[in-house]
Amino acid sequence: MADSKSVLFKIRRQGSPHTSPHWEEFSLAWHPGMNVISSLMEIARNPVTRDGKPTTPITYDANCLEEVCGSCAMLINGTARMACSALIDKLEQPVRLEPLSKFPIVRDLAVDRSVLFENLKRAKAWVPIDGTYDLGSGPRMTMEEQEAAYPLSRCISCCCCMEVCPQFNEDTGFVGAATISQVRLFNTHPTGSALKRERLAALMGDGGIQECGYAQNCVEICPKDIPLTRSISEVGGAVMKQAIGDLFRK
Numbered sequence: 640m641a642d643s644k645s646v647l648f649k650i651r652r653q654g655s656p657h658t659s660p661h662w663e664e665f666s667l668a669w670h671p672g673m674n675v676i677s678s679l680m681e682i683a684r685n686p687v688t689r690d691g692k693p694t695t696p697i698t699y700d701a702n703c704l705e706e707v708c709g710s711c712a713m714l715i716n717g718t719a720r721m722a723c724s725a726l727i728d729k730l731e732q733p734v735r736l737e738p739l740s741k742f743p744i745v746r747d748l749a750v751d752r753s754v755l756f757e758n759l760k761r762a763k764a765w766v767p768i769d770g771t772y773d774l775g776s777g778p779r780m781t782m783e784e785q786e787a788a789y790p791l792s793r794c795i796s797c798c799c800c801m802e803v804c805p806q807f808n809e810d811t812g813f814v815g816a817a818t819i820s821q822v823r824l825f826n827t828h829p830t831g832s833a834l835k836r837e838r839l840a841a842l843m844g845d846g847g848i849q850e851c852g853y854a855q856n857c858v859e860i861c862p863k864d865i866p867l868t869r870s871i872s873e874v875g876g877a878v879m880k881q882a883i884g885d886l887f888r889k
């Protein structure tokens with residue numbers, strides 16, 4: 640009988656950034672439509688391991704439960720993806736859950752992804768409408784411009800593209816594909832383009848766009864199908880043009 644099936648989980652636990660990780664196994668009764676987050680909620684209601692040992696609920700991040708907020712990214716069977724859209728029926732068992740590996744651990748499956756927000760600040764990834772100068776009524780965007788911008792605006796800051804990028808590490812300080820794509824988005828916005836030069840300048844030098852090895856792991860993993868390699872090519876071309884122009888202006 641289908642309802643008597645069970646689902647086995649193997650979850651990497653770590654109490655704090657300073658303690659050693661260990662694994663715990665959990666077994667839940669199968670029911671239709673289970674996903675990773677609903678399973679973690681179920682474990683939290685009765686935190687007992689597979690061999691009957693009481694333990695603590697698993698710590699993880701989640702909010703929207705519909706692949707919009709980007710907070711529930713983790714490694715599921717070794718792949719960076721969103722836990723709220725990972726259906727148990729489509730996963731091999733035991734379902735192995737681990738935190739993203741390139742970000743500081745907070746606890747269990749929760750990691751600190753503030754590096755992305757620092758990178759977005761570095762690249763001024765916003766439209767400057769702070770009211771300190773007159774922007775007028777603002778230019779209109781054509782349908783074509785809106786259609787080109789929309790896919791880029793779908794980024795949910797999940798950091799999966801950075802997790803899988805071979806160049807995103809402490810040695811390079813590379814900003815990663817998400818930030819580069821946001822530079823493209825805001826530079827093509829008619830009001831946002833006021834900061835275009837500063838954004839491109841932020842992507843020059845160490846940790847900038849030249850660190851990208853064009854391995855394309857990012858575009859393959861992105862849960863929102865953002866055309867990241869196209870963004871990298873376009874922004875890379877613009878950075879190069881500006882750098883050469885600046886040389887001649889000196």
Ligand code: SF4
Nearest residue numbers: 804851852854855857
């Ligand atoms: S193309 Fe490759 S190196 Fe460049 S950002 Fe994407 S994964 Fe990283």
Ligand code: SF4
Nearest residue numbers: 794795797798800861
């Ligand atoms: S570009 Fe894609 S993979 Fe990267 S943070 Fe945004 S949504 Fe996530």
Ligand code: FES
Nearest residue numbers: 702704706709723
């Ligand atoms: S909980 Fe928001 S994307 Fe998964």
